[in-house]
Amino acid sequence: MTAQPIPPITLPPIENPDREGEWLQKALHEWLNREFIPEAINEKIAQRAAQIFVRQRLEGENDLGSLVIAIVTEMQAFDFRESFYSEFAIANAVSDLILDSLGFERCCGQ
Template structure:
């Protein structure tokens, strides 16, 4: 059996940046709070990740993989010492939240 590459996930163009950013910020903060314990830093992390995501989308980036890499890259400047998370965990969580919102099965990439 030959391994097949996972197809890229392309998001539709952004229609309402404020709504998309607010949704992602709330969804990510809820996820961060559920994973370990609710912390004030989770709000800051989720706001920053949502800003990066929306800015990239406004610049025309719609490839989910590229958006995740942008979040990892830009979140490297964030001080995670007060958090249980890292830039990789945050970017992966964003990816999972987006994939789930699109109705895609995270396990196998199928709808």
């Protein structure tokens, strides 16, 4: 059996950037607080990741993989010293939240 590449996941074009950004910021902030302990820095992390995501979407990027890479790249400049997280954990969490919102089963790529 040959391994098949996972097809790209393309999001629909952004229609309401403010609402999408607010949703992602809130969902990510809640996720961050649930995973470890609630910390003040979690709000800043969620805010920054949502800003990157929305800006990328407004620039026409709709491929989820490319959006995740953009978050990893741009979050490298964020100071994570007060956090348990890293840019990779944040980008993966954003991806999972988006997949969940679209009804994708993450464990099996379907």
